[in-house]
Amino acid sequence: MTTASQTANNGVNTEALIGARGAFEQAPQAARFTFRSSCDWVEGTYSINKLNGYFGLGQEHEREKTFRIESDHPAVFAAGDRAPTPPEIVLAALASCLTGGVASVAQHRGIQLNAVRATVEGDIDVQGILGMDPDIRNGFSAIRVTFEIDADAGKDDIAALVAQSQKRSAVFDLLTNPTNVAVSLA
Amino acid sequence: MTRISTVIIGAGQAGLAMSRCLTDRAIPHVVLERGEIANSWKTERWNSLRLLTPNWQSRLPGQRYAGPDPDGFMSMPELIRYLETYAADSRAPVEERTRVTSVMRDATGYRVETDRGVWTCDNVVIASGACNIASVPGFAADLPPGIAQITPLSYRSPDRIAPGGVLVVGASATGVQLAAELRLAGHDVILSAGEHIRAPRHYRGRDLQWWMGASGLHDTPITEVDDIDRVRRVPSLQLAGAPGAQFTDLNALQDAGVEIAGRLSGVRDGIASFSGALANLCALSDLKMNRLLATFDAWAESARVPDLPVPERFAPTRVPASPRLALDLRSGRIATVLWATGFQPDHSWLHLPVFDRKRRLIHDGGLVARGLYALGLPFLRRRNSALIDGVGADAAFLADHIAQSRARRAA
Numbered sequence: 360m361t362t363a364s365q366t367a368n369n370g371v372n373t374e375a376l377i378g379a380r381g382a383f384e385q386a387p388q389a390a391r392f393t394f395r396s397s398c399d400w401v402e403g404t405y406s407i408n409k410l411n412g413y414f415g416l417g418q419e420h421e422r423e424k425t426f427r428i429e430s431d432h433p434a435v436f437a438a439g440d441r442a443p444t445p446p447e448i449v450l451a452a453l454a455s456c457l458t459g460g461v462a463s464v465a466q467h468r469g470i471q472l473n474a475v476r477a478t479v480e481g482d483i484d485v486q487g488i489l490g491m492d493p494d495i496r497n498g499f500s501a502i503r504v505t506f507e508i509d510a511d512a513g514k515d516d517i518a519a520l521v522a523q524s525q526k527r528s529a530v531f532d533l534l535t536n537p538t539n540v541a542v543s544l545a
Numbered sequence: 546m547t548r549i550s551t552v553i554i555g556a557g558q559a560g561l562a563m564s565r566c567l568t569d570r571a572i573p574h575v576v577l578e579r580g581e582i583a584n585s586w587k588t589e590r591w592n593s594l595r596l597l598t599p600n601w602q603s604r605l606p607g608q609r610y611a612g613p614d615p616d617g618f619m620s621m622p623e624l625i626r627y628l629e630t631y632a633a634d635s636r637a638p639v640e641e642r643t644r645v646t647s648v649m650r651d652a653t654g655y656r657v658e659t660d661r662g663v664w665t666c667d668n669v670v671i672a673s674g675a676c677n678i679a680s681v682p683g684f685a686a687d688l689p690p691g692i693a694q695i696t697p698l699s700y701r702s703p704d705r706i707a708p709g710g711v712l713v714v715g716a717s718a719t720g721v722q723l724a725a726e727l728r729l730a731g732h733d734v735i736l737s738a739g740e741h742i743r744a745p746r747h748y749r750g751r752d753l754q755w756w757m758g759a760s761g762l763h764d765t766p767i768t769e770v771d772d773i774d775r776v777r778r779v780p781s782l783q784l785a786g787a788p789g790a791q792f793t794d795l796n797a798l799q800d801a802g803v804e805i806a807g808r809l810s811g812v813r814d815g816i817a818s819f820s821g822a823l824a825n826l827c828a829l830s831d832l833k834m835n836r837l838l839a840t841f842d843a844w845a846e847s848a849r850v851p852d853l854p855v856p857e858r859f860a861p862t863r864v865p866a867s868p869r870l871a872l873d874l875r876s877g878r879i880a881t882v883l884w885a886t887g888f889q890p891d892h893s894w895l896h897l898p899v900f901d902r903k904r905r906l907i908h909d910g911g912l913v914a915r916g917l918y919a920l921g922l923p924f925l926r927r928r929n930s931a932l933i934d935g936v937g938a939d940a941a942f943l944a945d946h947i948a949q950s951r952a953r954r955a956a
Contacts, residue, residue, distance in 0.1 A: 387902065450810065519832050525825040535821035536810045 367511075371466035389416050390500065395446040397427070401495045404432040405441050457504060460524030470516060473509040502534065548573040552657045553949060554648075556582045556639045558605060559932045559940065560672035560920030564637040565606045566937075572951065577659060579644040585674050586621055589698045593726060594784030595620050597718060598754045598932055605631055606937040616752065618786030645673075649896045652817035654916055667954075668947050670918045671895070671906075675931055676888035685884065687812040689874050693881045697723065700883060703730030709880030710734070712872070713819070714809050716741040716932030718781040721793045725785070728801050733878065735799060735869075737819060739808035740826055740838040742833045743794035743862065745781040746839060749854045753784065760844040763791055763929035767910055770924075777924045780887075794843050795827065806869045810939060815875040817870065827862035834859070847931055890922065911943055916950070918943045 383390040392415035398408045408428040412421050431443050432438030443451070454477040465472050481502045487495040508517050525531045551567060553560045556578035578584060596603070601615035604626075608631045619627060632639060640661070647658040654667040679696030688694060693707055693856045697719045700706070703726055713724040716738035728734045744753055757763045770776045785793040807823035820934050835858060842856045872879065892906055899906060899913050908919050910926045919925065920943060921936050929935025 515835060518828065518909060522825055522829045522832060525822065526829065531822065531825075535807070535820050537813075 367466060367469045367471040369462045369466045369472050370539075371463045373467045376463070384438065391415070402439075404430075404436075404438045406430055446481060446483060449530075449534070450502070452483050453502065453528075453534060454479045454504065455530045456530035457521075457524050460528050461506070461508065461520050464520050464523045464527070465510060465512075468516070468520070471511040472521065473511070474507070475509075477506045478505045478507075479503070499534075546663045546667060548665045550666060551575075551670065552577060552655070552666045553666050553670045553672055554645050555579075555671070555715045555921075556632065556637070556641070557585060557672065557674060557921070558583075558631075559674075559936045560670070560938040561628060561632050561635065561637055562605050562674055563638075563670050563920055563936050563943065565631075565635040566940045567947070568635060568637075569606070569946055570948045572622060572944070572947060574638065575664065576639040577645055577657070577664075578639055578641050581641050582632050582639060583625045584825045585676065586628070589676075590621050591697065591700050591723070591726075592621075592702045592723075595826055596624060596933070597782075597786050599752050601930065602754055602758065602932075602934045603627065604937065606940060607631075608636060615828050616788065618788070637875065639785050645894050647894050647896055649928065668916045668918065668950070670915070670920055670943065671892070673890065673892075673919045675793060675890050675922050677891035678889050680887040680889055681885060682809075683884060684811050685882075688882060692874055692879060694884065695881065696884050697776060703727050703732060706732075706883075707880040707883055708732075710878045711881045712737065712809075712874075712879045713883045713885055715739065715784065715885030715887065716795065717885065717887070718784055718793075720883075721783045721798060722785050722794075723883060723885060723900075724798055724803050725744050725793060725801060727883075728798070728803050734798075734802075735806055735879070736795075737806050738795060738808040738826060739820075740914045741780055741795075741830050742782050743830050744784060744834055744837065745859065746784060746788070746793075748838060749845070749856065751853075753782075756841045757893060757929075758934070759848075759850075760841055762840065763927070763932070765928045773924065776923075776928075777922075792859075795828075796860070797821055799865075800862060802870070806866060808870070809939055812874065815873060817872040817874055819870050819872070821868075822869055823868045824864045824915045824930075826866045832863045911939055912946070918946070920948035 381487070387523040392413060394413045396408045396410045398406050400406050406429070408430070409425050410428065411425040412419060412544040414420070428448060429442035430448060431441040432444055434440045458477050460473055461475055462472060479502065482500050484495045486492045506521050508520070510517055550572055551562050551574035553574055553576045556576045556924075560576050560578070564576050581587060595618040597618070599615065600610040600612060600619060603610050603619065610627070621719060642661070645657060645662045646660060649656050649668055651665060654665065655669045657664040657666065657669060679698050681696065685694060693806050695706065700723065706727075710733035711727050712735050713720050713727065714737045716736055720736065724734050724736045746753060748756055767773050783792075783794045790797075799805060805823070807820035807826070807955070810818045810820050811896045812818070813852070838856070838858065845853055890906070892900070897914065899908075899917070901907050906913065906919055906922070908925070911919050913919050920939055921931060925931070926939045926942060927935055930939050
């Protein structure tokens with residue numbers, strides 16, 4: 360199926376992931392994770408997310424480091440442009456999710472990666488978010504991802520990496536299928 | 546109450562093959578059948594269905610096709626006659642119209658209760674089929690009440706469903722065949738496609754099933770696959786049992802005027818939502834087909850098969866530029882939803898702790914528990930275990946196992 364070389368090293372610990380699959384088979388409740396972000400308004404459309412704790416493997420986890428993701432609107436919307444817009448962060452999340460997936464699948468299939476770049480574009484008609492036309496949705500009308508991959512494998516095997524990474528991607532699933540979202544006032 | 550060595554449940558190809566193998570080994574047994582011989586084929590299949598394997602590939606222990614059309618594909622009446630003939634020639638001890646209502650352990654073996662009496666036995670062979678129940682997603686209950694919902698088990702022919710549009714959900718062999726048939730009959734058809742695998746009926750001048758058999762793929766044992774749960778879930782190939790239908794894939798359906806949408810992900814307020822991942826599923830399907838063809842080519846070269854036309858590759862699946870993401874089921878366009886979303890066996894009468902957390906039967910190559918066996922399930926022991934041509938080898942293995950157990954008990 361692949362040009363398996365036992366020496367492929369993409370820095371992904373697939374043995375641990377396969378071990379986790381075995382463990383979750385016995386204890387499926389341990390596979391239920393909850394991730395969180397807490398977002399503080401700063402000024403205008405500028406806000407800062409802090410991400411640290413999450414729940415998984417039946418317990419709470421604290422990281423050594425708290426991550427920050429900032430967001431703002433661009434100058435053409437008369438905003439401060441201090442950080443990417445939220446939809447751009449979604450595009451970045453998709454690219455990272457698929458790219459990490461390519462690395463994991465390649466490791467599992469014994470394919471050495473030399474370079475991977477995903478370029479993501481999303482089309483959005485802002486008449487939607489401005490409430491000008493009810494027929495235009497707020498979100499992206501289309502998203503395109505282009506991968507450039509240099510790997511020690513044939514064309515079809517590389518195409519199969521990209522296909523399998525989509526099949527197993529959380530963010531790809533989030534963007535291609537509906538999700539129930541509950542927003543409440545604390 | 547009657548005591549016997551072995552009870553076989555089901556008189557389809559699996560139960561009849563098992564009966565033949567036990568008779569050959571002089572092991573007393575009975576075949577309990579809820580209806581008549583070949584009951585599921587008789588009562589739970591649509592009218593136009595033909596087998597996906599050619600007639601010559603319908604080999605059973607002690608029987609092979611001897612008719613005039615070895616390369617043809619059996620219709621349901623032909624298959625039913627084929628199995629009835631097999632049962633008669635094998636003198637299979639079939640008790641028809643005897644529905645098993647419960648199987649449980651007793652002091653020495655098993656107690657099999659039916660609507661016509663109780664059997665006790667040392668061995669039970671579950672040969673009651675892999676497709677007793679049509680799998681339907683839970684959100685089927687959210688469809689508007691005006692929409693008719695049917696499954697392939699009750700579907701018969703296009704003229705027996707309501708006039709108007711049909712949403713066919715599922716793009717394996719069943720879904721694509723029924724979408725093609727409904728479209729040909731003039732229905733407006735939308736096909737919702739999840740994971741699927743396309744394949745040509747013929748490749749390099751031979752039927753696909755010839756390639757599957759000759760190259761050894763059909764005989765692949767469970768010991769040679771790395772994830773048996775996954776391969777048991779692999780969807781059936783997009784094929785039809787008709788020599789003229791080279792492809793029954795999404796391209797052929799689009800050529801016929803069927804609209805293709807992604808996987809149906811839910812229904813809310815009368816609006817059906819489809820996944821936006823269709824392009825990737827089509828790419829996966831093309832990759833899998835090409836990998837299969839490359840496997841055939843490599844085998845043909847190493848086996849030095851003479852007089853084969855050169856390898857060929859087929860145009861990729863055409864994905865609509867922007868497949869629909871939503872469909873208003875109250876608009877009147879769709880009158881019927883046909884759930885071609887898979888099948889599962891019915892083991893509700895099996896009162897034993899032999900199921901996993903998703904209530905799938907746990908077995909090791911057909912061995913469920915001491916004296917309890919399963920037969921005729923997907924990839925039971927080999928890739929073709931659920932095919933007529935493959936069930937015989939599995940039946941012979943289980944019959945040998947039963948014979949050895951009897952010998953040990955007698956010793």
